[in-house]
Amino acid sequence: MENWFEDWFDSQYYHLLYKHRDYTEAEQFITNLFNYLNLDKKNTLVLDLACGKGRHSIHVNQLGYSVVGMDLSKQSILHAKEFENKQLHFQTADMRDFKYKFKFDLVLNLFTSFGYFKSHEENLSVLKAISSNLKPNGRIVLDYLNVKKALQQIPSEEKIKREEVDFTVKKKLIDDFIVKKISFNQGNKTYQFKEFVKSIDLNEFKTLANEANLTISETFGDYALNKFNEDSSDRLILILEKNVH
Ligand SMILES: C[S@@+](CC[C@H](N)C(=O)[O-])C[C@H]1O[C@@H](n2cnc3c(N)ncnc32)[C@H](O)[C@@H]1O
Incomplete structure (x- = not known):
């Protein structure tokens, strides 16, 4: 599984498969989230970490905030850069190790980018790395899957048609990772990609947060920001804060 994320997310097929997770979904979530966060537009610098093509960054900027979007995928950043303006910038970066010239008030990590x-x-x-780029009173929003619910739905096999491509998506749990195997034919070639997402539940996130000197202050279970319920929620959306000593 070494560096699987470099090729898959940089490929045109990733964007084709997830095409339906579009700008409308991102806009609704961002609108709900920013109503809840209630931040001062003028003095807030937002980082969208693992921003992809920038669908959330663009909407946060449209709401009036200054935004930086970072992603490892060169192709996605190239696309996102077309939307840049004075208060919206994109750059490539590795989320495990990055440093920006200013500290952020808010860091977003959305749509299972962890x-x-x-x-x-x-x-x-x-x-x-997020914590070290955050202001002392800054907050983090981490949008993950609810692994308890996700695990109830695997193993699974699904056929998905997007434009002219017929994808077969198989999901399995292997060594604590939810592994998604994506295969399809194009011309006379067969392609195969794999996604690996660690099965991290709320308790494990509490441990991780503690080790990074962060505290989970709120949990939501979907993009409408209903409360998290481990048995029924589709998402696990965490609001984290930096521990102040
Ligand atoms: C599931 S996508 C989500 C993209 C975006 N947040 C959205 O909702 O459209 C995950 C993103 O994480 C990025 N990524 C993967 N590994 C990364 C890394 N080490 N550093 C920064 N970004 C990374 C991928 O390139 C991809 O754009």
């Missing part, structure tokens, strides 16, 4: 790495230390390094 838990990609094999070791606990590497996943922890993401939270530590």
